[in-house]
Each structure stands twice: as C-alpha cells, then as structure tokens.
Amino acid sequence: MKVELRNLTKIFPSRNKKVGGEVIAVNDFTFTIPDGTLVGLLGPSGCGKSTTLYMISGLQKPSSGQIFFGEEDVTELSPENRGVGLVFQNYALYPHMTVKQNIMFPLQNLKGADKLTKDQMLERALEAAKLVQIDDLMDRKPSELSGGQQQRVAIARALVKMPRVLLLDEPLSNLDARLRLQTREEIRRIQKETGITTVFVTHDQEEAMSISDMIVVMKTGIVQQVGKPQDIYDDPTNLFVAKFLGTPPINVFKGNVAGGKLYIGGAAVLDVPGVSDRDVTVGIRPEGFNLDENGALVCELSNVEVMGRDISIVSKNEASLNPVIRSIINSDSKIDATAKTVKYSLKPHKVFIFDAKTEERIHF
Numbered sequence: 481m482k483v484e485l486r487n488l489t490k491i492f493p494s495r496n497k498k499v500g501g502e503v504i505a506v507n508d509f510t511f512t513i514p515d516g517t518l519v520g521l522l523g524p525s526g527c528g529k530s531t532t533l534y535m536i537s538g539l540q541k542p543s544s545g546q547i548f549f550g551e552e553d554v555t556e557l558s559p560e561n562r563g564v565g566l567v568f569q570n571y572a573l574y575p576h577m578t579v580k581q582n583i584m585f586p587l588q589n590l591k592g593a594d595k596l597t598k599d600q601m602l603e604r605a606l607e608a609a610k611l612v613q614i615d616d617l618m619d620r621k622p623s624e625l626s627g628g629q630q631q632r633v634a635i636a637r638a639l640v641k642m643p644r645v646l647l648l649d650e651p652l653s654n655l656d657a658r659l660r661l662q663t664r665e666e667i668r669r670i671q672k673e674t675g676i677t678t679v680f681v682t683h684d685q686e687e688a689m690s691i692s693d694m695i696v697v698m699k700t701g702i703v704q705q706v707g708k709p710q711d712i713y714d715d716p717t718n719l720f721v722a723k724f725l726g727t728p729p730i731n732v733f734k735g736n737v738a739g740g741k742l743y744i745g746g747a748a749v750l751d752v753p754g755v756s757d758r759d760v761t762v763g764i765r766p767e768g769f770n771l772d773e774n775g776a777l778v779c780e781l782s783n784v785e786v787m788g789r790d791i792s793i794v795s796k797n798e799a800s801l802n803p804v805i806r807s808i809i810n811s812d813s814k815i816d817a818t819a820k821t822v823k824y825s826l827k828p829h830k831v832f833i834f835d836a837k838t839e840e841r842i843h844f
C-alpha cells in the first residue's frame with residue numbers, strides 16, 4: 481500500500497506554560513512512501529518523528545495537510561478503520577493475558593463481514609506468532625518473557641489484523657545491544673516476507689541505515705533529506721545531515737575557499753574549482769584521509785589503534801571543530817605510531833564543504 485503525505489503539519493500549544501505559544505512539531509511534510517518499502521524516519525529526540533507516525537496511524541489529527549493510503553484519503557478516518565498495525569517502544573502488552581490472548585485481542589472486535597470464529601482467530605494468531613518465531617510461547621504471560629520476546633509478541637499483535645501499513649515507534653530502544661541487533665534483522669525479514677509498507681521511527685542512525693530502503697532525516701519538524709541510506713551518506717544536503725549519519729562521525733573543520741582552493745588552518749588541502757572565495761565549514765568522513773608524506777593537512781598524532789582490517793588514528797588540529805580527528809585507514813598502510821605528527825592528503829569525494837553561515841552544502 482502506497483502511503484502519501486501531503487503538506488502534513490501538526491501544531492501543538494506549547495507544553496511549557498511559562499513560554500506559551502505554539503510548537504510546530506511537524507512542518508509541511510510531503511513525501512510518498514512507495515508500496516512495500518521500509519522507510520526509516522530518523523532524527524534527534526523532539527524532531528517530530530512520533531507525531532508524524534501518530535498522524536499516519538490516525539491517533540493524532542493533522543493541523544493541516546492530507547494523508548492517502550493508495551488513492552484513498554484517510555485523513556478523517558479513525559485509527560480502527562485505517563488498517564494500521566502499531567508497535568511502540570514499551571511493548572504495551574496486557575499483563576494478565578497469555579501471549580495467545582494478547583495476539584488474538586485485536587481480532588475480537590472485528591465486526592460484520594470481518595468477524596472471525598474462534599478457530600479462525602486461533603489460526604491467524606498462530607500464523608503471526610510463527611512469523612515472529614514465538615509460536616512455542618503461546619501460553620506464557622508477558623512477565624515470563626524476555627524483552628525481545630515481548631517485543632515479538634507486540635509485533636505479532638500488530639500483524640495479526642494483516643494491516644495495510646505497519647508503524648514502529650523506536651521498537652528496539654528497550655532492548656539490550658545484542659537483542660537490538662537481532663531484532664532489527666528480524667523486523668527486516670518480516671517486512672520482506674509480508675511485503676507490508678512499513679515506517680520505522682528511530683533516533684539511531686545506524687539502525688535506520690541498516691534496515692531501511694529509504695530514510696527521511698528530520699530536524700525540528702522539517703524534513704532535511706530523503707533518499708537511500710548510502711546516497712544520503714555519500715551526498716548529504718547540509719551539515720546537520722552530514723553530522724547525523726556515520727560512525728565514527730564526520731570530522732568537522734573551520735576552513736575557507738580562496739582562488740579555487742580549500743584551506744584548512746592555512747594549508748591548501750584540496751582544489752575546489754568554481755567555488756567563490758568565502759568562509760566554509762569542512763566535513764571529512766573518517767575514511768576520507770590518505771596517509772601521505774606530502775599531504776598538506778598536518779595533524780598532531782595522539783593515538784594509533786590497529787583493529788585488524790583497519791587502523792584508527794586519533795589526531796588533533798587547531799582548525800578542527802571536534803576535540804579530536806578520527807580517521808580510518810586500511811591496515812596495509814604503514815604508520816609510525818611514535819611520530820609527533822601525521823600528514824594527510826584527502827579523497828575529494830569524501831570531503832564536503834558547507835556555507836559557514838547557512839550550513840548548506842556547496843558542491844564542487
């Protein structure tokens with residue numbers, strides 16, 4: 481099911497009574513989620529991810545704008561009639577019910593032509609449970625399950641009505657690191673197997689990058705960039721997006737352009753033909769550095785960590801806007817770990833420059 485958001489906006493009265501006024505939680509969000517894809521809504525806390533999801537689900541009404549499922553305008557439709565499955569961070573299971581009863585619960589209120597017999601409900605519940613691999617836990621209570629198992633029950637409960645759209649709000653946040661990894665792969669598998677159009681909300685860029693077909697990066701209610709994870713990483717539209725994606729994070733420097741050359745702290749580090757003279761902010765991905773005896777970017781060497789495939793080098797430079805610079809170099813390279821300085825040349829496609837004031841990308 482294709483999901484289309486048209487100029488979706490949500491304005492709340494501010495929660496802060498002293499300041500008063502309004503908060504624009506989501507600001508003019510227009511985007512089409514292609515049928516059968518998994519879209520990651522990514523951004524820091526408070527940027528409007530949950531509000532967007534709740535508007536798609538019908539739990540919250542937009543202040544303006546429209547939502548379409550396929551060709552159907554669902555903006556005024558109640559949550560029950562939209563055919564969405566919702567999964568939250570806190571699994572929100574009924575503690576006094578067994579796993580089976582929890583999964584069957586959404587089927588018990590079906591009316592009219594949709595009404596199911598007890599056997600049909602059991603069959604559907606078992607199918608959903610098999611999909612998330614908890615069919616051997618059907619008679620347990622939630623308190624007898626691990627966090628990961630509880631979240632699977634919540635996903636099964638969301639799937640049992642065969643929703644047109646599956647909505648997940650930070651579903652992995654309450655799980656420990658290992659389970660987070662495993663469960664995110666599970667979610668991807670289930671999404672592929674069922675082909676249900678899915679929106680996955682997270683503040684964790686790695687999570688979003690690893691499972692999404694498409695990512696929407698948000699900041700203060702405003703969409704910053706939409707695209708495939710790798711495309712956004714390789715071609716960020718502004719400094720915020722460049723900084724939000726990638727581990728280790730991008731290295732940021734004060735710089736300037738003069739005479740078609742990019743300068744960092746007085747050293748000409750790269751040709752940037754066609755860019756007019758101005759102050760810029762420079763972003764260099766950790767993998768954008770070459771160890772180079774003749775390299776123009778000279779940094780004070782702090783630490784060298786050999787990590788099998790890669791060498792991680794920590795260094796410092798006065799023009800760096802981060803406390804340290806982290807570069808990742810192929811371990812075939814040789815580095816003298818006792819040296820005082822390290823010299824780098826740069827890979828042009830791993831270097832991004834941004835206007836120092838607007839922080840918008842300047843292409844070269």
Ligand code: ADP
Pocket residue numbers: 492493494495503504505523524525526527528529530531532
């Ligand atoms: P996220 O899920 O990205 O953390 P939210 O969508 O929950 O962000 O919130 C976006 C903004 O809207 C925040 O500034 C938040 O404080 C505000 N907000 C969310 N819900 C309400 C509400 N019911 N009343 C007032 N402000 C709200």
Ligand code: MG
Pocket residue numbers: 526529530531
């Ligand atoms: Mg949220």
